[in-house]
Amino acid sequence: MICIKNIKIGYLNILLFYFYMTVLCQNIVAQNIQRIDPPFWFKEMKNPHLQILVQMDELVSDLKSVSASDSFINRTLQFKQLKNKKFFVVDFDIPAGLKLNSVTFKALYPLKKKDKTFEFTYILKEKNVTEPIDGVGPEDFIYLLMPDRFSNGDPSNDNNTKLTEPTSDRKGLKTRHGGDIQGIINHLDYMQILGVTALWPTPLVENDQPQESYHGYAITDHYNIDSRFGSNALYGKLKTESEKHEIKLIKDVIYNHVGNNHYLFKEKPSEDWFHHWDTFTRTNYKATTLIDPYAAESDKKAFQDGWFDHHMPDLNQKNPELANYLIQNTIWWIENFKLNGLRIDTYSYPDQEFMKRLIKEVLNEYPTIGVFGEVWVQGTPLQAYFVQKNPCLQENPYLPGVTDFQVYSALTHALTNDFGWTEGVARIYHTLADDQMYYDPFQNVLFLDNHDLSRFYSIVGEDIDKLKIAIGFMLTSRGIPSLYYGTEILMKNFSNPDALVREDFPGGWPKDSVNKFYHAGRTVKENEIFDYVMTLANYRKQSSVLQTGKLKQFIPQKGVYVYFRYNGKNEKVMVIINQTNDVQSFKTERFSEIIDKTMKGRDVVSKKNYTFENNFSIGPKSILILEINAQ
Numbered sequence: 001m002i003c004i005k006n007i008k009i010g011y012l013n014i015l016l017f018y019f020y021m022t023v024l025c026q027n028i029v030a031q032n033i034q035r036i037d038p039p040f041w042f043k044e045m046k047n048p049h050l051q052i053l054v055q056m057d058e059l060v061s062d063l064k065s066v067s068a069s070d071s072f073i074n075r076t077l078q079f080k081q082l083k084n085k086k087f088f089v090v091d092f093d094i095p096a097g098l099k100l101n102s103v104t105f106k107a108l109y110p111l112k113k114k115d116k117t118f119e120f121t122y123i124l125k126e127k128n129v130t131e132p133i134d135g136v137g138p139e140d141f142i143y144l145l146m147p148d149r150f151s152n153g154d155p156s157n158d159n160n161t162k163l164t165e166p167t168s169d170r171k172g173l174k175t176r177h178g179g180d181i182q183g184i185i186n187h188l189d190y191m192q193i194l195g196v197t198a199l200w201p202t203p204l205v206e207n208d209q210p211q212e213s214y215h216g217y218a219i220t221d222h223y224n225i226d227s228r229f230g231s232n233a234l235y236g237k238l239k240t241e242s243e244k245h246e247i248k249l250i251k252d253v254i255y256n257h258v259g260n261n262h263y264l265f266k267e268k269p270s271e272d273w274f275h276h277w278d279t280f281t282r283t284n285y286k287a288t289t290l291i292d293p294y295a296a297e298s299d300k301k302a303f304q305d306g307w308f309d310h311h312m313p314d315l316n317q318k319n320p321e322l323a324n325y326l327i328q329n330t331i332w333w334i335e336n337f338k339l340n341g342l343r344i345d346t347y348s349y350p351d352q353e354f355m356k357r358l359i360k361e362v363l364n365e366y367p368t369i370g371v372f373g374e375v376w377v378q379g380t381p382l383q384a385y386f387v388q389k390n391p392c393l394q395e396n397p398y399l400p401g402v403t404d405f406q407v408y409s410a411l412t413h414a415l416t417n418d419f420g421w422t423e424g425v426a427r428i429y430h431t432l433a434d435d436q437m438y439y440d441p442f443q444n445v446l447f448l449d450n451h452d453l454s455r456f457y458s459i460v461g462e463d464i465d466k467l468k469i470a471i472g473f474m475l476t477s478r479g480i481p482s483l484y485y486g487t488e489i490l491m492k493n494f495s496n497p498d499a500l501v502r503e504d505f506p507g508g509w510p511k512d513s514v515n516k517f518y519h520a521g522r523t524v525k526e527n528e529i530f531d532y533v534m535t536l537a538n539y540r541k542q543s544s545v546l547q548t549g550k551l552k553q554f555i556p557q558k559g560v561y562v563y564f565r566y567n568g569k570n571e572k573v574m575v576i577i578n579q580t581n582d583v584q585s586f587k588t589e590r591f592s593e594i595i596d597k598t599m600k601g602r603d604v605v606s607k608k609n610y611t612f613e614n615n616f617s618i619g620p621k622s623i624l625i626l627e628i629n630a631q
Ligand SMILES: [Ca+2]
Pocket: 152, 153, 154, 155, 156, 157, 158, 178, 179, 180, 228
């Protein structure tokens, strides 16, 4: 509002001033709309409903009415002023066939015994997604990267004095390093050569936090890309450039918490948009409380309503306006940028009824989009609890896939423990047998490491043979394989603290002394792994049986684990893993239900041919991936 101070004015001037203020009043108030979310919307969506959240600088009293310039929209329009009178929501349906590209809303409020009005115009765009989305699925190979740590393609955006962490500092573990969207765009060629078909950057929206926001999980603005990463326009360019490289784009989304500098936390539409505690209460991180028949109520409440961290307030998705806000935000990004997939952070922490609704609404609008949730839990029963159409448990029937921490755990165990009844590779065998608990385990995402976990190369004692086994397994077993940036160039470290596994990609910054994006910049060993990933990933790219074929596994014996991918077109891939330090031999007739002695197998990496007569030998600590019957 306008403040006028220290003005000495006469009677006539008072009259003139009063007249002036009266004329201007509508405009003054109209200009006080701070923000409307979503900033615009789309016509012809399957769900015609929209809720817009309007934030005012200040409002003098209660709103009396809100009406739309379009009579069809007016028929369904409802408004609600929120507890914080600076906010109101307008709910309405956008009628099919609407010709208008904008609609004007008029709001009525009382001021000094008279009703005053103000207006605002809202943009309605043509639908952007007009064909089924090419969703991320088992045919893909995902590359996960942290934009701040991958490559700095635009040093001019490294510092921004308007932000609470105004400068970048590459030397700091938890500071901003300057990586950005342009850096990603610059290396799409690299990813394509590696065989990547889907890109998962950690969140790129604004994290205007004073410290440790480089990871992107403390959102302060749901609708804008962080200026240090670029802009919404540059994000659009990332999408189109990715498409040119046949790479799909996944958005990392968070519904559990925001950063405490979020504009809707600093100025809350209603206190109950967040969970509040008398004293700071951290979540106990135990999703087990969701399924535990013996769980204490206090533990359950602390898990779901506790804060993720001091600077990450917990959202209360039971608030209907907030729920709409979050769901529409997701739809807006998908529609605006034709995204191919969603990776849902901390999936188990928000209200699970809300999560069901979210997934349902996203899949209703985009049935072919790929969706997987981060469910970092112990044990298949709990992991399966969150996944689509679980035949054993009827809870949460909508999430298509999860980041598969059970297979991850089995794989790390297998390569760090000797073989036994349930140890070593037997752990992988048993874990996959638990797939009976899923509707479609092939939607689960496989990984060796990620931004929270120790680098796999370090876990296996920097043993390149073991790393090859893990990579080979991940690219040939069921599910959607994903690679964390740097695994292909032997980046190492334990996740203590986690910033150690989020180091800069060497060569991603203009003055880096080495550039591992290129063959010449990598050591012999690094090239050995890079080439191994590249060969397998590109083979998988054209192998329908590895993408969509069935899986058959045989009980591991003497540390040797054999499984097949096969399909109705008689395409087969045989995978043999020997975890022991010795050559192992076995009789092939054990696999006669799927291969016979007349067949041949060609190693997809070395191109060497194998036959299956009598005994078969495999070298120590190795994996063989054989395309069956290839000459
Ligand atoms: Ca930069």
